[in-house]
Amino acid sequence: MSAPDYYFALIHARTSIPNQWVEGFYHQLDLEVRRRADPPHGLRRGSLYYPTAGDARWALEAGIPSVRVLVPLYSREFLHEPPPDFGDRLYQPGDPATMPFVHPVLWEPHLPARRVNGLAQATSLGTAVQEYGDYGMVAICRLSAYTEELRQLIEELADRLVTAAENPDQVPPWLRTRPELPMPARRSPAARFQITVVRPRGRGVDWSPFGTDVGWVTDRARDAAQRLSLLPEIVLGPAAPGSVNGFHDTAGVLLLDAAVLDDPPSRLIAEGMLRDMPSWMTVVMVMVIRPDGDDRSHELVAQARAMTRNGVQIARDAREFQRAIDEAVIKARRNFLRSRRSRGPWGDLP
Template identity: 25%
Template sequence: MTSRYYFYLSYGHSVRLRADDRPDTDHWAGQLFNELSAEVAKLVKVDPVTPVGYYDDLVNPMTDWKSTLSGVLSVTDVFVALYSPGYFNKSWPLRERASFTGRFGDAAAAEQFVLPVLWVPWPRWEHEAERAAALRLGARVPEYAEEGLQAMARLAMYRRQYRTVVQRLAKDIVAAAAIAPRPAPPAVAIDEIEIEPARSTEIQFTVGVLAPSRTDRPSGRTAAPYGPTPRSWNPYRGVQKFPVAEYVANVAERLGQPARIADRATDLSHLGDGAALVLIDPWLAGTTAGRQRLRELAERLPAWATVLLVADHEDPEYATRGARLHQAVTATLTAAGVALSRITLIVDIARLVDRLPSIIDTACTVYRKNAPVFLPKGADRALPRIAGGEGSDA
C-alpha cells in the first residue's frame, strides 16, 4: 500500500444480473476514478502512473476487503462520495463514509474532507443536506443538477460539462488534501461500524458453512485447508489468505446485504431468517458424522436456499477422492429432497470470484419470491371482500 492517497472514491455498487456483467454504476465509477486520478496527478505534478487515489475495485479479490479498506481510509486525505439513491440504501458505502469521518472526532472537522458528488439524482425532499452539499460542485453547470454526473459521463452531448466538473473536483481534492492532518489519524475499522441505511432495501444474508475442522477431517485428508472451526475452512489457501466464508460474506456486504456466517448446528437453524447460501466442503461426506450433518441440513434447508459445493481442482487429493466425494454430497442432498438445480459445484477460485456476485443476487431474488409473508400480530387473516355485485345490499 502507498503511504498516502489524495482521495478515496466511494459509491453504491450495482446488482449484477449475470456472472459476466459489469453494471453501469460500476463501469462509470471506474471511468470517473481513472479520469479523476489523471487530473489530480497533473495538478500535484506526479507521474501519471503514481497511485493518487483508491476505490474498492482495486482490492485484490483474494484479500480481506474490510481490513484492506480500513487501512486505505487511514492514509487517505479526502473522501469523494458518489451520492445516489443506492448510496443511501446500502450499508456498505455508508460504513465506508463513517469509517473515514470517524478519524476526525466531530462532523464539523470531517466535513471539509468529504467531497460529495451528485452521481444519480433523487427526490428533492430526501437527504436534503446531502443533496445541497453535492450540488455545490456543479455550480453554474445546470446539466449537473438535472442529470447527475453519471449521466453526463455516459452522454457525449455533455462531455464538455462533464470535464468541467471533473476538473473542478480534482482541484477541490488537492486543496482539501493540502490542509489534511499530519500524521493522519487512523480510520475506524469497518468491522466495528453498524449503520442503518435511511431506507433499507436490505435483507439478512446468511452464509452457512458445512466443513470439517482440523480435528474431525476424514482419515488421510491433509490438515492444511482446515482450522479450529468449520468457518476457518480455506480450500484456496495457495492464493487466498482468509477463509472462503469470510470472502463470500464480504462480497455480499459490498452488494448491500448485511451478512453473517453460520457454522454451528444452532446457527444453521436460522437459515430461514433471510436469503441463504450454504458452502459445503465435499470432504464432509468422508465421515459418518459428516454425512449425518448433510442429512440434517437437507431437512432444515429452506426452499429458497442455494447450495455451493466448493473445492479446488488443483488440490492433489481432489482427483483421487474429492471428485467422488462431491458426488456423494449431491446424492445425499438430493435423496433428502434438495433439488439438483439448487446445487452448484465450484472447483476453481477464478470461477468463484467471477460468478459469486450473480450467485448472491440470485439467492436474494429467490428469497424475495419464495419467502413466507408473516402478517403482523393480531392482523386479520381473512381476505378482504369487494362490496357490491349479486346478492349484495350495496
C-alpha cells in the first residue's frame, strides 16, 4: 500500500548552504497549510523542502514521496538552471491540470517568458499586493515594512494549496483562471559565468577532494558566482561548448584537478587549454597533500604555474579553496569587464 501524499513541495534554486529567506518563507507557509489542513484519506499533514543541493540529490536518489502541489520559487537562477525535481516541468505547454498541480511564486521580479509553466497562477497570487509583482516575494520577505503584505500572500497561497490538495479530482480554481498577461519588457541577457573543470579522463565535474562532509568543490564555485548575481554554467573541459578553444566569451574560472598533471594524455589537453584560455580567466588548482608528498606538491605547483600566463591559485584544503574561489571569481569578473571596455563599446553582457 502506497504512503499518503504530502500537501506540497517547495522547490527553489538551491546551493550548498541553506537560503535563510527561502527557509523562513517555507516555514511560514507550511504552518499556514497545517492550520487549514483537514486531510482526507490518502493525504497527510506536512510538506517537503530540501534546503541544499546536497539534500535534494540524496532525496532524489532515495525516492521523493508523492505530493499534491509543487510550489517552485521562480528566480533568475531557477530559470537558468532548473532544479532536477522540476526541470522537466518548467517549459511544459500550457498549465497541466493533472496532479501534482503547479503553483509557482515570483521569487524575483524578473518575469520569465510567457511559455514558462504557471506564470499566470504566480502572477494572480499578488493581485491585491502590487509590491509582489514589482519587487518579488523575496523583497517582501526581507523588508519588515511588508509584514502585513507577506502575511496576506502566505494566507492566500495556503488557501489555494489546501483546496487543491484536498480535492485532487477537481481542477483548482487558480488553474482554471488564466488572466491575459502583458508581454514582459525585453531585458538584458543574463550575465553568465563559466566554470570549466579539467580533470583526468573518465572523471566528472563533481568531486569532493576535501571530504564528503565539505561537499563538491563545484558547488562551492557555483555559490561564489551566485553571490555576485552571476549565472554559473559548469562545463567539463575540453568538451566545453563555445569558441574553438572551448571557452565562451564570458567571465569564468578554471578548476584544475592536480591529478591531471600525473596523467600524460590529460596533461597534454590541460596544457592546451591553459595556453589558449582567455586572459580574463583565473585558475584554481585543487590538490590534496599527502603526508609524505610535500616535495611532489611543490613540484606540481611549479608545473601548473609554468603552464599558464594567468597565474594559478592553489587550494590544499577546504578553507584554502573557499578563499581561493571567492577571490578567483571576483578577479575573473573584474578582468572580463575591463577586457570588454578595452575592446570597444559593450552593451548587454553575454
